[in-house]
Amino acid sequence: MTDSWVNSAEILGSDLPLELSGTGNRRAVLMAALRDAVRSGRLAPGTRLPPYRSLAADLGLARNTVADAYAELVAEGWLAARQGSGTRVAERAVPVTPVHRPRTPERAARPVHDLVQGQPDPSVFPRTAWLASARRALAAAPDDAFGPGDPHGRPELRRALAGYLARVRGVRAAPERIVLCSGAAHGLRLLAEVVGGPWAAEEYGLPFHRELLASHGVGTRPLHVDADGARVDGLTRRDRAVLLTPAHQFPTGGPLHPARRAAVVDWARATGGLVVEDDYDGEFRYDRQPVGAVQGLDPEHVALLGSVSKSLSPTLRIGWMVLPQRLVASVVAVKGEREQWSSATEQLTLADFVESGAYDRQVRRMRQRHRRRRDQLVAALERRAPHVRVTGIAAGLHAVLELPPGTERSAVRAAAWQGLAVEGLADYLHPGAERAGRAEGARGASNAGPAGPADAAAGVPGRDGLVVGYATPAESAYPEALEALCRALPPG
Numbered sequence: 001m002t003d004s005w006v007n008s009a010e011i012l013g014s015d016l017p018l019e020l021s022g023t024g025n026r027r028a029v030l031m032a033a034l035r036d037a038v039r040s041g042r043l044a045p046g047t048r049l050p051p052y053r054s055l056a057a058d059l060g061l062a063r064n065t066v067a068d069a070y071a072e073l074v075a076e077g078w079l080a081a082r083q084g085s086g087t088r089v090a091e092r093a094v095p096v097t098p099v100h101r102p103r104t105p106e107r108a109a110r111p112v113h114d115l116v117q118g119q120p121d122p123s124v125f126p127r128t129a130w131l132a133s134a135r136r137a138l139a140a141a142p143d144d145a146f147g148p149g150d151p152h153g154r155p156e157l158r159r160a161l162a163g164y165l166a167r168v169r170g171v172r173a174a175p176e177r178i179v180l181c182s183g184a185a186h187g188l189r190l191l192a193e194v195v196g197g198p199w200a201a202e203e204y205g206l207p208f209h210r211e212l213l214a215s216h217g218v219g220t221r222p223l224h225v226d227a228d229g230a231r232v233d234g235l236t237r238r239d240r241a242v243l244l245t246p247a248h249q250f251p252t253g254g255p256l257h258p259a260r261r262a263a264v265v266d267w268a269r270a271t272g273g274l275v276v277e278d279d280y281d282g283e284f285r286y287d288r289q290p291v292g293a294v295q296g297l298d299p300e301h302v303a304l305l306g307s308v309s310k311s312l313s314p315t316l317r318i319g320w321m322v323l324p325q326r327l328v329a330s331v332v333a334v335k336g337e338r339e340q341w342s343s344a345t346e347q348l349t350l351a352d353f354v355e356s357g358a359y360d361r362q363v364r365r366m367r368q369r370h371r372r373r374r375d376q377l378v379a380a381l382e383r384r385a386p387h388v389r390v391t392g393i394a395a396g397l398h399a400v401l402e403l404p405p406g407t408e409r410s411a412v413r414a415a416a417w418q419g420l421a422v423e424g425l426a427d428y429l430h431p432g433a434e435r436a437g438r439a440e441g442a443r444g445a446s447n448a449g450p451a452g453p454a455d456a457a458a459g460v461p462g463r464d465g466l467v468v469g470y471a472t473p474a475e476s477a478y479p480e481a482l483e484a485l486c487r488a489l490p491p492g
């Protein structure tokens, strides 16, 4: 335990989130923030600061600005620089307020490292290219762009997305079938209102999505997931819709088997049900060409949801729905008379970003970066925890580490003690899923697609595992986050 506290000082040395409030000279603002951090005890005496290059990259500052700030704080006595060991908080940094770091699980609430899956590293948002697109888009925008918005969303973006999604995801979409929304969550809410319940959903999925559907009166029933994705042979006539992540099952990580893709479309045709395809990270595939969208098989029975949340930033709140013709009018009607969910100027900016090729460039850049991160994760595990199997690594921004039965909770707790936030597979499991899985598994193969090999043999995570998001930490913080992860894993 003592070790973990010592380590936390080291960890802080590498990842230093700072609030740079105030305007004016950036060096002075940074110095004030660092002094505050020392004064408040957040940076304890002896804590190693990040190399000025990485702090500059993380904070979006010039390297000289950070180097100068460090040098001045050394001169003032707040920091100490020693050859070979970088810059540290001085042992007698003023004032000497005792630093209380209670040994309680409170540390879990303020983790030093973040490997919770979810979002890309915010420091790599393409600010310059986005600004260039915003400038061009605003200069070219017709006057009506500044009036009340059409709930379909800006036509410029719907046209740009129709081309992009056809080219990259195999989506069949005329711009008239695309309705813009503020993200997949918004799309689900609209579909819940239009389609009604009940729905089936993969037994592993985002709890937030299930809760959101429930809050709109749509209950979900879990579908067992095995090595070939969701067991769509569990669908019935009662299900009004099924929520799937076919390109990259969330979060277990495999693609939906081709026979099951065909089978789910057959189910929709036979019953009038709707396939809701959450295409949340379809562009990020590392081992081969992306798996095309199921929507391309039958645009009249599949509603595809996508957004820029994984590719650019979840804060933009721009998403899209590619809808069967019969649903367009009702979805737009539910959305309201005016666009009130995402800004028209942001939509125009994204349209330019896509049309100019900047979106493709950013996705390519991010794909390389995520692949590198994934390789680092796999290498660290091979070195430090060869007994832990890592799955779901062919795509996306996260992987699953399979753990021995009964060890997931303790691994999550151990991670918290290492200052690391990470989630277990159980956090994603549909309530009641265990029972559903056994019942469907017992039925064996059916005419609705192959059942897939037994879970244990096929590499589907068993019931114990960690979902590791490798995209979020800043570049300089990632190696330390991996170290903390390895320390938290159960011994082999």
Ligand SMILES: Cc1ncc(COP(=O)(O)O)c(C=O)c1O
Residues within 6 Å of the ligand: 118, 119, 182, 183, 184, 185, 186, 206, 245, 250, 278, 280, 306, 307, 308, 309, 310, 314, 319
């Ligand atoms: C499974 C899944 N679907 C969709 C999304 C995107 O949601 P939204 O577009 O509402 O930000 C996420 C998170 O980014 C996700 O994890």
